[in-house]
Ligand SMILES: Nc1ncnc2c1ncn2[C@@H]1O[C@H](COP(=O)(O)OP(=O)(O)O)[C@@H](O)[C@H]1O
């Protein structure tokens with residue numbers, strides 16, 4: 001995979017809220033088609049980095065190239081062009097509560113395409129089918145469970161078939177079975193559609209299950225402390241903190 | 257050759273061969289942004305006649321995404337539903353696999369949407385059933401409030417007096433400016449308007465009687481309670497509703513605390529102790545408004561004051577105060593009830609706030625009517 005051009009390229013990114021520097025001068029690449037996970041303890045800045053990558057926050061310095069275009073400085077048409085390449089699932093799903101699942105998925109199409117209504121309904125139904133929610137399309141978000149909300153949010157993020165999906169904590173607050181279901185959805189989309197995933201997670205079982213590559217952030221150092229295949233890092237990382245982070249919970253899981 | 261549609265980045269050519277078969281040639285990029293331009297033509301073209309064979313030549317496509325696949329799936333569904341054939345040629349293997357994921361069985365038994373429109377009569381039926389169950393829950397809530405209140409009377413140490421104090425300050429003292437302003441303006445306007453009429457009979461001085469009697473018996477408690485409902489009732493409903501949305505009420509319940517005595521009782525106590533005072537402020541500001549009119553018409557202040565109180569007796573005063581107390585219990589009670597009943601979702605808090613004010617004002621009107629009958633029978 002390394003011989004390809006990266007689809008996302010983060011160069012010397014520094015994120016700060018006011019005086020408070022969260023991450024300091026980090027650089028990494030995401031390759032097309034891979035499942036890339038940003039991990040680390042709570043409050044280390046995972047969501048912060050994600051919010052910068054999708055253009056919600058403006059970095060203190062550095063650049064973020066998405067398919068060759070810098071989202072940091074992009075304005076107007078260019079910005080829209082970049083945003084059409086990405087889809088985002090926010091931590092709580094962020095479905096619109098006054099619309100059915102189908103209407104939620106249809107909304108981006110209504111805004112950005114000239115598809116006829118019945119075509120949008122048809123395609124929205126397919127997207128919901130991809131995440132296993134076909135038969136729930138007429139329900140309101142308040143009528144479905146947390147795991148289903150997240151799956152519906154993934155379907156909505158997929159509405160315009162972006163090449164890159166950003167997911168913030170897809171498994172937070174879910175039981176292991178539902179987490180595994182979401183993991184299957186992610187793997188399916190990655191294999192069938194070749195979608196590139198950037199996922200924020202600290203759920204180790206899920207990371208080992210789906211991640212092609214991870215970076216680990218550290219709250220104190222404000223840097224990337226590890227990068228690579230999570231299974232390899234668990235066994236062979238030079239950094240004992242990284243090894244411990246990856247082994248401790250895995251060990252806990254086996255002992256249950 | 258058939259007709260061809262060109263668009264942003266995809267071009268489609270439809271070539272009929274005889275009556276039986278149709279060839280569709282696609283060239284370019286078939287993605288979310290370009291598919292819309294050819295969807296109608298493609299679907300209508302295939303539907304137009306019962307083509308026995310449809311051939312889609314896709315080898316000219318540089319790129320196709322989920323939306324483009326959607327079009328192909330739609331065409332295939334149309335053909336298979338009619339028992340006809342479709343052949344999609346030249347699609348790259350990875351897209352072929354995607355297409356096969358949506359085999360027709362996927363779409364055969366689509367469940368009915370549960371958002372179907374209700375008929376008019378059905379709606380009336382549902383609305384009345386809802387109204388009825390709403391009344392029932394309201395009555396039981398009033399019962400709950402009164403039992404919680406009597407429990408609080410027996411065990412005053414159980415009441416959260418700090419909350420009572422805070423709510424009293426917010427709903428009572430902070431409401432003084434608007435109460436005084438509206439009271440003053442109402443007194444001013446009422447006496448000015450009635451003075452204009454009474455002047456023709458040389459009876460301007462009776463404005464004072466009119467104002468005193470109507471304010472103490474009726475308008476003082478009524479207006480104060482309506483202001484209280486819109487200013488503080490809405491706040492009660494919004495506060496409690498937001499707690500409900502944030503699952504704070506669940507937390508309270510799982511701690512074993514009764515939400516009614518925890519949230520509603522302090523607010524009701526604050527309301528029933530503050531509204532009589534607010535009512536007094538309202539009445540006196542309206543009397544000052546009336547005094548301004550009378551003074552400007554050249555009557556001495558003493559004459560005005562003695563007139564105001566000459567036609568009043570203690571039962572008028574107490575009757576008005578009792579009304580204020582009862583109104584306030586209903587207004588605060590229903591506001592808390594609406595807050596506790598808040599649904600889920602972003603608009604839920606707004607709905608319960610609106611409903612708290614509307615139901616509060618309706619209740620005031622209804623209870624005021626009941627009072628009118630009772631006072632009439634008692635001869636007050
Ligand atoms: N909008 C914001 N304004 C100020 N500080 C923020 C903001 N968002 C996050 N932070 C701070 O940034 C740090 C990292 O937060 P976050 O990226 O959410 O961590 P996590 O890795 O758990 O997702 C935290 O200390 C948090 O307080």
Ligand SMILES: [Mg+2]
Pocket residue numbers: 046047048169
């Ligand atoms: Mg986070």
